[in-house]
Amino acid sequence: MIRLTLSQMRRSAGRLAAAAVAIVIGTAFVAVTLLAGNVITSTTYDSIAAQYTGADLVVRGAAPGGATEDAVRDVAGVATADEQLMSYQQLENGGRTIFQGVLAEPTDPAVLPLTVTDGALPEAAGEIALPTDVAERLDVAPGDQITLARNVLDGDQEVDEQAWTEVREKLTVSGTLDDPYGAFSMMGGAAVAPAADVQGWEADLMGPGESSGEPATLLVTLDEGVDVGQTREAITGAAATAASNAGMDVSAVDVVTPDEHAESVASEMTGGEDVIFTTFVLVFAAIALLVAALVIANTFQVLVAQRTRTLALLRCVGADKSQLRRSVLFEATLLGLASSVVGLLAGLGLGQAALAVGRGMDLGVPLPETITLTPAVVLVPVVVGTLVTLVAAFAPARAATRVAPLAALRPDEAPTAARGAGRVRLVLSLLVAVVGFALLGAGVALSTAAGEPTTGLLVGVAGGVLSFVGVLVSAVFWLPRVVALAGRLVGASGPTARLAAANTLRNPRRTAATSTALLIGVTLVGMMSTAAASARITMDAEFDGRYPVDVTVSTDLSGSGKDATPVPAGLGDTVRELDGVASVLEVPATSVQLAGDGVDEAAQVIARGMDPDEAASVLRSTESLTPLAAGTAVVPENVADVWGVTDGQTLTLTGPDGPLETTAAVTELADDAVVLVPDDLATLDAAAPTTGLWVGLDDPRDAAAVVPTIQDAVADTEAPADVLGAAVERASFQQVIDTALGIVVGLLAVAVVIALIGVANTLSLSVIERRRESATLRAIGLSKAQLRGMLAVEGVLIALVGAVLGVLLGLVYGWTGAAAALGWAGEPAIAVPWRDVLLMLGVALVAGLVASVAPARTAVRTSPVEALATE
Structure with a gap:
């Protein structure tokens, strides 16, 4: 049987190539995913713990x-x-x-x-x-x-x-x-x-x-x-x-350790939840392999269908069911092992090439020069790829044992839609889906309303997994009907389209499996694209609160105001005219003494004066200055902690011109000075000089280019001023996040490519099953062009329905996922990545057409007489 199996593999090399491609892509995807996970983690941690690089x-x-x-x-x-x-x-x-x-x-x-x-x-x-x-x-x-x-x-x-x-x-x-x-x-x-x-x-x-x-x-x-x-x-x-x-x-x-420090900072940035990135990375391999398994299973179904007569003849000459089963599984093992090794090598090559391209593109994020090989990177793709191929071949292997010996003497009827799925499966799958979506909503509620990001995220992830499993398991019941409904919409264009729509119902299980493979890939790509767009808006709001001032120019060099010199005249206008600068607020300041119950007797800080409306023109977030009013002193939390100031207490501020009694409002203002309205500052120091400029940029992502021009402008004045570009640090964090999300979406896009191979395999099997039907249609006048059109419509229906449903599910999972993961940062934003949505639908449309080319060539290549004669 081994020699026979090897001989059959040589005869079916073309068909096995399709399965091999799916395995290679899936295994390469796993390898690249593991490499990318290492790069994302190391790059993120290296960026956060950059000041401690090299320390043990x-x-x-x-x-x-x-x-x-x-x-x-x-x-x-x-x-x-x-x-x-x-x-x-x-x-x-x-x-x-x-x-x-x-x-x-x-x-x-x-x-x-x-x-x-x-x-x-x-x-x-x-x-x-x-x-x-x-x-x-x-x-x-x-x-x-x-x-x-x-x-x-x-x-x-x-x-x-x-x-x-x-x-x-x-x-x-x-x-x-x-x-x-x-x-x-x-x-x-x-x-x-x-x-x-x-x-x-x-x-x-x-x-x-x-x-x-x-x-x-x-x-x-x-x-x-x-x-x-x-x-x-x-x-x-x-x-x-x-x-x-x-x-x-x-x-x-x-x-x-530096990594522990980075982990703690990353945890703070994600609301105490540091499993967000790792959770995504861990599920990528499972996603790729699940999609690849569906494609592999369909491919082996094609092989079994092609070998119906051969298998029946083997049964006639004495081969038992176990031998046929072992033959199919042995074939799958060889194919899986060889393809997994090729996929591993391809994945390592792609990973190294991606690093080289990334380093040459100046992404703003330092990337390693070479990939890091670990036992997991080398062994996991090969072992798992082989096992998944073996598991995917079990159902076709069982189908091979069911081939009757008499099938060698008579034609085997094509599978029909008569065999349906069980009601128990329907009830259980719907129950799992309902419970999953309920948990998904509960996760969002916990993260946003209850302010519990850890529990909310875990509940949301569990709900997402359950609901998605329920949708996939129940797909065999409803997905073929959705494809048929779409077929009715295009059926008005002629009999060819109606035939294509009817063909999708010939074998609902295979149609559902193929469309589901594409559904998985598109759902996950849509989910990540939507989550990325929503998360980017939500994180921008969080960054606005963390870095409300893009750039500050300060002459309060000692932090006490004693040696402060006024900002040179005209510097504000000079900075305001620079490219990339949106607004400039000139901030007067003076040194004041703090006094109050429990306040340190040595408390001496800088007091700044600003009008709330004017401050709004330069600040990214004015939430910290909301309490600012006459008689109120806004005290940053770090200043309050150092000097023992509590929110709402009465503070007496004493400046060069005398004291002022105020009420303390402790906020998260990212500054080291007390903030007053201009009139209150004038009471403390009528001649308070302008010692700082608060600069707002057109786009904080351009900070790395704009801040040096501001430094140049300050340097030309010969003024001892400190230029602090908070927006540069903000931009670096945003760059890390954008790069990580870009890698994630790119990886998931590979799953779509694997799924599209499944569309081609399904059409190929459909051609094999309908050889006699196609010949009959050709005999009664169907042209080659019409036959090609019928298969093209069938491919587009399967691909487009899977893509549309995947986009809809992706939007739901993306929105809820972003809300569950980032609810701690405030009300999560809801965004629709229209560009990505249209791109996915366009790719599915084109891919459905391309996938029909090879099967159509096979269908039209056989003459009607020859096809009918074989029966």
Whole structure:
């Protein structure tokens, strides 16, 4: 039987090629999916944890200063431990001034998330490496010198009489830097200077006995081969002891890996639910294999139908049912194994090619140079592809055993619609679908109304799976009728169309299976497209709240307002005229003292003044400023936490011109200053200077291009101003999300391609079954063109009905999925991706026509006399 099976495979090479293509595509899809899942996860995590790239462990909430560094370095197994210290300094050259963040160079350069594009990192005191764009802005290159202008606090004076002395010194540019992961994109990049220099600059800003008081972050690298768990515990203990000695909160000390940090940040961005991306990735393989299985099953049905006489003759000469069954399954195993190996190789090649193309397209997201091979990537596609092929061949194998020996002597009747599905199946499938849709609605309600994203998402996913299973299982009852109804609509065009519509009902099970394969692919593509469009709008609203101001230009360099200088006259108009800038709000500010019950006696902050209506013209979201009114002080949550301010309490603000009693309104305002209406600010300081510009962009996605032009405009004024581009960080997060969703939709589109192969297989089987009928039609006058048209209409009906139903289901699942996953972020948006919908319908229409070409050629190639004679 083995030799006979191999011989039959050679004779059916053309037909097996169709099944092999489905298996290859399905297996390649699985391989690419696994690779893409790794890339999406690593890229997302790398972007979030970019500042910690290269570190083995990150100590958060540590006490600042050398004591913590020394304590951690003394832990056995620790190679290096450096505080991630950044000092903001004024750099000048050729009439241009830039206020730039400067990182302390770590002991191990591999910890830096920056790459050297020219020159080298600093090797001695008095050297500095600049971001490439900053070097261009200052018109310097490695080896050139720039001026560092900084204020030094005279520590010999009494505390109330402390004076500031400006110090100007020369620094040599050692090299230029790139920030591939956007670690410091919000700050306009980061320069690097020797740690001793940066620590000295910060120390010069402190008074006698003063310290930063802000929790520090340490980047730790470990020796090779050390036990990470034990070393981590030891580091935690050492850092906690140092924090206790410094009088800081020991419970705030946390030692994590960069990936754990990224996971926690990603969890915060998704409302505490970090399984959204992984859930999608895990189901992709199942989707591809399910669609491929349907196509494979149809293909083997074609093979069994072609071999009816051969199988019957084998029964006549003594072959039993088990031998025929084993022959079909052996054939499926060989086909599945060989095709899965080819599919794996194709998937690896496609994955590598996609990375190469992605890297060349400058997507704004750093992609790895090569794919990462893991045991799962290599073994899972081959094993699962082979098993799915084997399982898909079981039903055709059973059909082969039912071929009667007498079938070799008489024609086998084509299957008819007489055999229907059981009522039990109908009732159970409808029950599962109803329960599933109910759970889907409950998931949305939990996520939005109850504010429970985790439970809501899990319930929604369970409801989506159940409802989809119910729809697929019940498809055999209603889908052929839908195809027939569509056939009636086109039947008016002539008898050929009516014949095509009738042919779809000849075997409702196969018609349902084929259309269902396409239904699955289109539903999932539609779901992801709809969810992506809805999620993008919802996430834009969340980003608006997180980053309400696109760009800020501030001269409040110390954060206290003591050394604030007015924004240069005319700078606001200059920035307003730049391309990409929509609006500019000039914000006056002054330094004020806070007083109230429970408020820290040392509370001194910046107070800004702005009109709510004017602020609305520049802010992405005005929700945080809703309480702003006369007599009310809007206090950001971070400021309230630091100084002990509570919502609704009475605050007394004291400025240069006297006190003002206000009511505190604590909001999520992303700022470090108290906000008042202009009249209240004038009561505190009638001469409050304009120390900041709030800039709104036409499109925050263009921030990476617009922010440098704003920095150039500020640099030309020689003003010590800080340009903070929150929109750049926002754009980087959006780019990661858009790229991930694009990969997902691209992967799911492969399922549609697999399903379209099934349409061609179904038409091929239909041709085989209707050889005598086609010959009779040709004999009574049906032309070759009309026969081709009949098969084309049949293919279009099957493909288009599956696509239309898939689009409708995709819209439902996309909307509810986005609502369940992002309900925590507010009222979810409902969007229809019209471009994607029309594209899917157009592809289904064209594919239905193309799928009918090969079967039609087979049908018209046999003469009527020859076809009738064989019967």
